[in-house]
Amino acid sequence: MFDRGLKNFSQPKDALSGYIFMAPTIIILGLFVLLPILISLFLAFYRIQILGDFNYRFIGFKNFIRLTNDERVWIAMRNTVEYVAIVVPTQTIIALGLALILNAKLKGKNWFKIIFFMPTVTSSAVLTLIFLWMYNSNGLINSILAFLGLPTYNWIGDPNVALKAITIMNIWSTAPLFMVIYLAALQDIPESLYEAAAIDGANWWDKLFYITLPSLKSVTFFVVVMGLVGTFQLFDQSYIFSRGTGGPNNSTLTVVLLIYQYAFKSLDLGYAAAIALILALSIAITTLIQRYFFSEKAN
Amino acid sequence: MTARQVARPGVVTITLSGWSNLNEKQLLQKVLRDFEATHPHIKVKYDVIADEYMDVLKTRLIGETAADAFYLEAFAAPEIMLPGVLEPLNSYISEEFNLADFYPQFLQAFQREKIIYGLPKDYSTLALFYNKKAFQSVGLSQPPKTWEQLREYAKKLTIDRDRDGRVDRYGFALVPELARQVFLIKAFGGELIDSNGEAAFAAPESLKGLQLLVDLYRLDKSAAQPSDVGTSSASEMFGQEKVAMAIDGPWLIPYLKETFPQLEYATVEVPIINQKKGTMAYTVAYVMNQKSKFKAATWELISYLTGQEGMQGWTSQGSVFPTRKSVTDALQYERHPLYSPFIAGAEYSTIWQLNENLPIILNNFNNQFISAIIGKQSLADAMKKAQETANKEIALSK
Numbered sequence: 001m002f003d004r005g006l007k008n009f010s011q012p013k014d015a016l017s018g019y020i021f022m023a024p025t026i027i028i029l030g031l032f033v034l035l036p037i038l039i040s041l042f043l044a045f046y047r048i049q050i051l052g053d054f055n056y057r058f059i060g061f062k063n064f065i066r067l068t069n070d071e072r073v074w075i076a077m078r079n080t081v082e083y084v085a086i087v088v089p090t091q092t093i094i095a096l097g098l099a100l101i102l103n104a105k106l107k108g109k110n111w112f113k114i115i116f117f118m119p120t121v122t123s124s125a126v127l128t129l130i131f132l133w134m135y136n137s138n139g140l141i142n143s144i145l146a147f148l149g150l151p152t153y154n155w156i157g158d159p160n161v162a163l164k165a166i167t168i169m170n171i172w173s174t175a176p177l178f179m180v181i182y183l184a185a186l187q188d189i190p191e192s193l194y195e196a197a198a199i200d201g202a203n204w205w206d207k208l209f210y211i212t213l214p215s216l217k218s219v220t221f222f223v224v225v226m227g228l229v230g231t232f233q234l235f236d237q238s239y240i241f242s243r244g245t246g247g248p249n250n251s252t253l254t255v256v257l258l259i260y261q262y263a264f265k266s267l268d269l270g271y272a273a274a275i276a277l278i279l280a281l282s283i284a285i286t287t288l289i290q291r292y293f294f295s296e297k298a299n
Numbered sequence: 300m301t302a303r304q305v306a307r308p309g310v311v312t313i314t315l316s317g318w319s320n321l322n323e324k325q326l327l328q329k330v331l332r333d334f335e336a337t338h339p340h341i342k343v344k345y346d347v348i349a350d351e352y353m354d355v356l357k358t359r360l361i362g363e364t365a366a367d368a369f370y371l372e373a374f375a376a377p378e379i380m381l382p383g384v385l386e387p388l389n390s391y392i393s394e395e396f397n398l399a400d401f402y403p404q405f406l407q408a409f410q411r412e413k414i415i416y417g418l419p420k421d422y423s424t425l426a427l428f429y430n431k432k433a434f435q436s437v438g439l440s441q442p443p444k445t446w447e448q449l450r451e452y453a454k455k456l457t458i459d460r461d462r463d464g465r466v467d468r469y470g471f472a473l474v475p476e477l478a479r480q481v482f483l484i485k486a487f488g489g490e491l492i493d494s495n496g497e498a499a500f501a502a503p504e505s506l507k508g509l510q511l512l513v514d515l516y517r518l519d520k521s522a523a524q525p526s527d528v529g530t531s532s533a534s535e536m537f538g539q540e541k542v543a544m545a546i547d548g549p550w551l552i553p554y555l556k557e558t559f560p561q562l563e564y565a566t567v568e569v570p571i572i573n574q575k576k577g578t579m580a581y582t583v584a585y586v587m588n589q590k591s592k593f594k595a596a597t598w599e600l601i602s603y604l605t606g607q608e609g610m611q612g613w614t615s616q617g618s619v620f621p622t623r624k625s626v627t628d629a630l631q632y633e634r635h636p637l638y639s640p641f642i643a644g645a646e647y648s649t650i651w652q653l654n655e656n657l658p659i660i661l662n663n664f665n666n667q668f669i670s671a672i673i674g675k676q677s678l679a680d681a682m683k684k685a686q687e688t689a690n691k692e693i694a695l696s697k
Binding site for chain 2: 050052053066069070072136137138139154157158159245247248249250264266267271
């Protein structure tokens with residue numbers, strides 16, 4: 001079937017109509033994705049005066065040298081990596097767990113699906129505001145902790161805790177999205193495999209480790225990569241949490257927030273583009289490493 | 300049917316951008332209506348930027364879609380007082396406008412090398428608010444006059460009514476932000492920046508003033524930050540009676556009137572530190588966009604709003620104060636019990652303004668000062684680190 005499709009496309013007339021159909025997408029992607037990427041590559045090597053009398057000059061690798069000396073870049077990197085390292089595994093495991101529960105023959109599981117999925121469809125800005133309220137020193141979360149006799153925290157004001165507060169909130173709100181993806185994949189695993197395994201005397205754990213998890217491998221790769229890309233780009237939550245400052249004491253400063261600060265607060269577009277480039281490279285490298293590990297195991 | 304207005308020939312519409320709360324908006328709209336009535340050839344479109352004013356403004360200036368006239372806060376002014384952004388106003392100002400009527404310190408904030416980029420529309424200063432009932436309940440009859448008294452009173456005023464180990468009311472509201480603390484840095488002869496424009500706030504004299512706050516918070520435990528008590532500002536802390544004293548601006552007065560009308564409070568000048576008076580002042584100007592197509596009309600608007608009549612209308616409700624001496628006299632604010640400490644403060648205040656390096660200095664100071672307040676490092680170490688990092692960033696950004 002695929003062959004036939006390809007052959008048809010090789011005829012110039014069909015190819016043309018194909019491109020015409022794709023034109024809206026190509027134009028939009030080109031204009032709003034590809035072109036900005038190319039421009040930002042170019043910007044990273046310039047110093048640009050954008051307010052008032054416009055001028056720019058080529059400064060070679062100066063922006064990148066500045067970046068290595070800029071303490072805030074490293075703090076932002078460290079915060080982001082810490083955040084990614086906690087969020088991605090946790091949300092993947094929770095998503096898988098929730099999907100397994102929902103895949104079992106539960107009563108009223110459609111209701112659970114809706115309830116679990118709620119946080120994902122809610123706008124992250126609204127969620128953050130609600131959480132800010134709950135994280136308030138005299139708010140819901142501290143009241144519950146105090147009621148249970150557990151220590152309470154200054155979730156928003158304490159630099160040691162602020163990033164964790166955002167971490168918890170994000171795991172809670174993004175895990176359900178991946179749960180749905182896992183759930184779809186789980187329903188694709190043929191029932192006959194489990195039946196055959198049951199006849200061979202496999203228990204629930206055996207089925208999980210030898211049938212379910214291996215079948216979910218490609219989906220897990222997808223979930224982890226999407227999780228990485230999403231978490232590396234953490235911005236709106238820390239922006240709202242800290243009112244754009246990345247405080248207290250730089251503890252919620254993420255790389256994207258830093259890029260925003262340099263681009264729109266300091267109007268230093270070249271430098272912001274240089275940091276963005278480094279971020280893009282980090283995501284690409286992490287994804288490649290992942291891919292290597294996942295394909296290694298497949299062989 | 301008749302209400303619909305048709306643009307008449309010869310009438311220009313100009314845009315004015317600012318930030319505002321509901322109160323201010325109504326007041327400004329009234330002043331603008333008066334302007335339109337006396338200047339029938341000009342219509343003013345008032346455009347409110349709800350949040351992140353400077354970010355939005357800068358983006359619009361770059362995109363050449365900014366308003367003809369707009370608000371500019373003194374601390375943000377050095378960033379955009381650049382060639383090609385703001386229209387110099389010197390040539391517009393006539394004898395009749397009476398520039399000498401302005402308080403010079405506020406006028407200077409919007410000047411660069413004798414070029415006037417903006418005319419200050421109002422100012423506010425900080426004063427000490429104190430809760431009268433709280434003072435009575437611990438047997439205090441007078442507000443503190445010196446910082447030593449403030450410290451002593453704050454200790455007395457900090458109480459834990461139900462003895463559960465969580466303080467119910469603190470003595471003093473601490474806002475760990477540079478915008479509020481520059482006068483403390485100066486109290487013992489320190490400076491925020493040196494003559495080269497680099498950060499210098501880690502000098503021993505500067506630390507002495509800041510240490511006063513750290514002592515309240517760490518040693519006496521008689522002060523709280525807004526987030527410690529589940530609020531977002533000193534105003535909220537004072538209104539909710541989480542603190543008995545707060546150094547805050549006149550904007551707190553209408554807020555208390557609306558939200559906490561029962562609260563009994565008074566204002567006095569900021570207590571004397573090192574035998575000197577000190578406070579912060581914040582001023583905002585009207586400036587003209589150099590890209591404006593209707594400069595003559597825009598000047599008519601700015602000169603009306605910063606002229607005697609417009610300024611008196613705008614500052615008549617006391618949440619901000621007039622920058623013209625004649626208007627201050629006309630409104631008799633120095634006799635008003637709540638406003639007089641703010642008016643007195645204008646004379647010896649430190650204006651919240653620096654140079655184009657302010658964002659870097661501000662950010663590093665705020666970050667490290669918090670860590671000193673919460674006891675992660677000593678004030679001297681924190682400030683040294685903030686100063687070094689700030690100066691490194693300033694050098695790199697050149």
